[in-house]
Amino acid sequence: MATGLNPSEKTFRRAETRTWLRILGLHGRIFSALNRSLNATLGLSLAKFDVLAQLDQHPEGITLGLLSERLQVTGGNVSGLVQRLLADDLIVKQMSETDRRSFLVRLSPKGERVFREACEIHRAKLEELFAKVPDEELDDAFAILTSIGRHVQEGLNG
Amino acid sequence: MATGLNPSEKTFRRAETRTWLRILGLHGRIFSALNRSLNATLGLSLAKFDVLAQLDQHPEGITLGLLSERLQVTGGNVSGLVQRLLADDLIVKQMSETDRRSFLVRLSPKGERVFREACEIHRAKLEELFAKVPDEELDDAFAILTSIGRHVQEGLNG
Secondary structure (H helix, E strand, O other): OOOOOOHHHHHHOOHHHHHHHHHHHHHHHHHHHHHHHHHHHHOOOHHHHHHHHHHHHOOOOEEHHHHHHHHOOOHHHHHHHHHHHHHOOOEEEEEOOOOOOOEEEEEOHHHHHHHHHHHHHHHHHHHHHOOOOOHHHHHHHHHHHHHHHHHHHHHHOO | OOOOOOHHHHHHOOHHHHHHHHHHHHHHHHHHHHHHHHHHHHOOOHHHHHHHHHHHOOOOOEEHHHHHHHHOOOHHHHHHHHHHHHHOOOEEEEEOOOOOOOEEEEEOHHHHHHHHHHHHHHHHHHHHHOOOOOHHHHHHHHHHHHHHHHHHHHHHOO
16 A cells, blocks of 8 residues: 555554454453353353343343343344243243233243352452452553443444 | 342442443443444444454465454354355455465455455544543553453463
């Protein structure tokens, strides 16, 4: 190219992109480690764990639509995950009492047990991953990511 | 439960978990926005874009094994992505000259063009998403995420 820079070098030098690449890299590394750990111990993917965590917050049950929204995944992905969790007896599906056209999903007793075990594994793995990160750095990261998240949301809202 | 806290409350109060949830939330929000934007303009998913970005860094070609490693996705996912990118004529596959048992993939001329366009869209969208984030905050986030990434990697290496 005329500038002597390839497109990625030009792109990657920008502050937004280099910060995004750090978020992407850290997310990927931690996501993979948690996923491997949950799979190895409980045969549970992190995607399934995330569904169980949402259902744990809604003991009264939640519609698939709201679940998709909470998980920020497409409807298709949620349907597949829900089918597999039903097959594993980790969740139950029931008709909504207020709207007979829609279904609610919630944790089964087995799902509650597995989720509690998974939480322990998840927590222990995160502690291990972050073991060498000083407390202050972890708190600073929380504060700055909270602020950036708020600013990005403002940008998304227009 | 005897403690009067549900598992997520107990888990989510820990510094590691709340920082991880922020990374997860910010990643999800930005990932979805970039994915929507690339899909709407070029019919390119962010997953495909990430493959093209890796190939852009390896004009001489790269094996599927190394590509999987770079993308931190499983071999199965990479195979599917590569098949779809071959079908779109965005990449080409050739036998390795040094090892006749392995294949290399690299960008096609069309792939190079599409990748350059995608970089512009990607960059513009990130600028838009981060528009309300002060420069200093963006730089501080980059520094702290770089440091945490290094510490997490040390943890992974033992």
